[in-house]
Amino acid sequence: MNIFKNIATVLALSSLFVIGANADDELVKKGEKIFMTNTKGNCLACHAANGKAIDGPGNMGPKLQFLALWPEEALYDKVFDPSTSNPITAMPAFGRNGWLSPDEIKAVVAYLKTIN
DSSP: OHHHHHHHHHHHHHHHHHHHHHHHHHHHHHHHHHHHOTTTTOGGGTOOBTTBOOSSOOOSSOOBOOGGGSOHHHHHHHHHOGGGTOTTOOSOOTTTTTSSOHHHHHHHHHHHTTOO
């Protein structure tokens, strides 16, 4: 009987991971859209990432790479108000200025964490 209980527990937990992965995938897709959209984040106007660029400057800001190594909180803070870590930055404060909501910034961070 314990074997069946353990199997049921494993199956239940594995389904939670699948649900979590799907939710994460949706968040990453939302973040990528904000990252790419010129009416929202428009990050590609200044940053190259994952080999993607748009017509335009694209190299004014640093190339975004290895962001999976950054803590999520640090990435969130950088998007929310980059002047807290660099007072002379040219990067806009997307959160402080209200251009992106906290949920939109979380989605962008989820996408940034996928950038190699």
